[in-house]
Amino acid sequence: MQLGELEKQVLQYFWQGRDADAKTVHAHFEKRRGGTLNTIQSTLDRLFRKGLLGREKQGHAFIYRTAMDRQAFIGKLVEEIGADYEADPGSTLIAAFSSISGKLSDEQIAALERLIEARREPAEGHDT
Amino acid sequence: MQLGELEKQVLQYFWQGRDADAKTVHAHFEKRRGGTLNTIQSTLDRLFRKGLLGREKQGHAFIYRTAMDRQAFIGKLVEEIGADYEADPGSTLIAAFSSISGKLSDEQIAALERLIEARREPAEGHDT
DNA sequence: ACGGAAAACCGATTGACGGTCGGTTTTCCG
DNA sequence: CGGAAAACCGACCGTCAATCGGTTTTCCGT
Numbered sequence: 001m002q003l004g005e006l007e008k009q010v011l012q013y014f015w016q017g018r019d020a021d022a023k024t025v026h027a028h029f030e031k032r033r034g035g036t037l038n039t040i041q042s043t044l045d046r047l048f049r050k051g052l053l054g055r056e057k058q059g060h061a062f063i064y065r066t067a068m069d070r071q072a073f074i075g076k077l078v079e080e081i082g083a084d085y086e087a088d089p090g091s092t093l094i095a096a097f098s099s100i101s102g103k104l105s106d107e108q109i110a111a112l113e114r115l116i117e118a119r120r121e122p123a124e125g126h127d128t
Numbered sequence: 129m130q131l132g133e134l135e136k137q138v139l140q141y142f143w144q145g146r147d148a149d150a151k152t153v154h155a156h157f158e159k160r161r162g163g164t165l166n167t168i169q170s171t172l173d174r175l176f177r178k179g180l181l182g183r184e185k186q187g188h189a190f191i192y193r194t195a196m197d198r199q200a201f202i203g204k205l206v207e208e209i210g211a212d213y214e215a216d217p218g219s220t221l222i223a224a225f226s227s228i229s230g231k232l233s234d235e236q237i238a239a240l241e242r243l244i245e246a247r248r249e250p251a252e253g254h255d256t
Numbered sequence: 257a258c259g260g261a262a263a264a265c266c267g268a269t270t271g272a273c274g275g276t277c278g279g280t281t282t283t284c285c286g
Numbered sequence: 287c288g289g290a291a292a293a294c295c296g297a298c299c300g301t302c303a304a305t306c307g308g309t310t311t312t313c314c315g316t
Binding site: 130131132133134135163164165166167170171174185187188 | 273274275276277278283284285
């Protein structure tokens with residue numbers, strides 16, 4: 001799923017929190033990059049058709065909202081990379097970790113480790 | 129770094145092992161997808177300019193070879209995703225792991241854990 | 257119910273970029 | 287040095303995001 005620059009920015013706008021209609025989104029972006037309301041509208045529509053935003057009529061306008069949170073989306077993109085280059089899931093993760101590990105704080109490493117530990121023993125019901 | 133379909137396939141051809149000139153690569157792809165030698169040549173040249181293949185004149189022709197192995201490249205792509213969506217390295221990895229973990233074998237999980245352990249205590253030399 | 261504003265929708269254009277390939281130039285080897 | 291082999295150049299096509307003017311639809315207030 002390759003997105004254009006404006007699409008990425010709009011998606012992040014929604015991940016920042018609030019739902020919004022085209023007019024509101026346009027008001028937000030108009031300052032930092034210009035562009036007409038129409039441009040925003042078609043970008044929202046494109047993101048909607050791609051399944052990345054949901055929407056709901058409210059009065060005249062559609063109110064858009066995220067359909068997938070950042071974490072899920074990034075996860076999907078990483079999976080996609082693995083598939084694109086025919087890397088099995090394990091080596092995809094190892095590649096990711098090898099490339100990124102140097103930038104992790106101790107706290108983040110610990111968080112990773114907790115996640116792995118949780119996945120390792122799914123039968124052990126100490127929480128959830 | 130977004131690559132086209134042919135570019136991906138050519139890159140994987142080189143990751144499969146052997147170095148090769150355009151003619152050899154063309155011979156390989158001609159069967160499964162057609163296309164002229166010229167098409168292969170410009171694809172190789174594009175991958176070269178993108179830094180993904182190296183090359184060296186040998187007689188008339190360039191012999192191309194990978195400039196980055198699959199693992200390094202996938203790692204770079206994952207980093208890029210994180211940057212594109214302004215996710216910090218830690219949450220990028222967590223997103224990747226969450227999305228993929230269900231597809232991992234126990235062996236692969238163990239490998240991951242060893243990697244993390246190694247990163248956790250870089251001073252402790254118990255194995256290489 | 258209706259008239260107008262607000263928003264959606266449509267269609268055209270532009271700019272990147274990958275893929276494709278014909279034709280020209282360069283390179284090297286016998 | 288001549289010819290073949292390969293690189294290189296330039297053009298064209300298809301796709302897709304961004305852009306925006308113009309038209310149609312929708313709804314709300316009177």
